[in-house]
Amino acid sequence: GAVVSQHPSWVICKSGTSVKIECRSLDFQATTMFWYRQFPKQSLMLMATSNEGSKATYEQGVEKDKFLINHASLTLSTLTVTSAHPEDSSFYICSARTPTGTSREQFFGPGTRLTVL
């Protein structure tokens, strides 16, 4: 099946710094990618929808300036957590949607564990 990778798999940073997380579709082109965050023992919360070549669509309550999303190519989307604080510590998961015309299911990356000290 389709493979989605994320980098890094885990990151520890100091409060106030920025962290970039990459999401790549390895064997297919993804015009749409999604970014989720997951708190311990909770479900996935959709943060934003990333569309190649256009601005991301953010869910209600998600700060656009805090979580910068760039979808510069058909295989790469990045999430930058700016001026990170301890409350931003979470598990961030991306997914990529297979192209139109197929079942259009989402394939998920392995996740990135962010810890802000």
Next chain:
Amino acid sequence: AQSVAQPEDQVNVAEGNPLTVKCTYSVSGNPYLFWYVQYPNRGLQFLLKYITGDNLVKGSYGFEAEFNKSQTSFHLKKPSALVSDSALYFCAVRDMNYGGATNKLIFGTGTLLAVQP
């Protein structure tokens, strides 16, 4: 409002016994339903989906799910559980606002499956 409910936080089953993980949904129109599995500190892995056709859907690792329109349910089943099936299971339905064009998924809260040897 569209939603997915997984009424059980945890399901315990003995190895070799059949397992069922419950899911009910509420969505306008015909639902697109999905099951995903998540192992610790990993992203979600796709198990199976229902789009249309046979109500009994077969998926990966011997799992299957039965779509029941009258009960608005999509329970996940396996005839004989393995210890390695122990993981967190998520049911999801496609957000059908805008005709499903956003391709967003609405996730349930997850059910932890524990298979005892």
